Amino acid sequence: MLILQRRVGERVVVSGGVEITVTAVTRRGVRLAVSAPPGVSVLRGEVHDAIAHANTQAARCRNDVLEVELLDGEELGAEDSFQSEAALDKENA
DSSP: OOOOOOOOOOOEETTTTTEEEEEEETTTTEEEEEOTTTTTEEEEEEEHHHHHHHHHHHHHHHHHHHOOOOSSOEEEEEEHHHHHHHHHHHHOO
């Protein structure tokens, strides 16, 4: 981690054309301005963490949906279903 001391009006330039400028320092905190190219997302840390957590939860749900129970009680996972589709493609070719 890099720790810097900056004054109002001073900036930090990060790789990829991202610039962070200190615009104000008050008792309540520091106000920063972030300039980034259109393709770069800029998020507050807590927002980034919430999105990452939601994505992890969604991926877990998706894995649960991919498991299919067969008539004889065996479970067919995502990898098995992909192999089954590939086998069907071979038979139909």
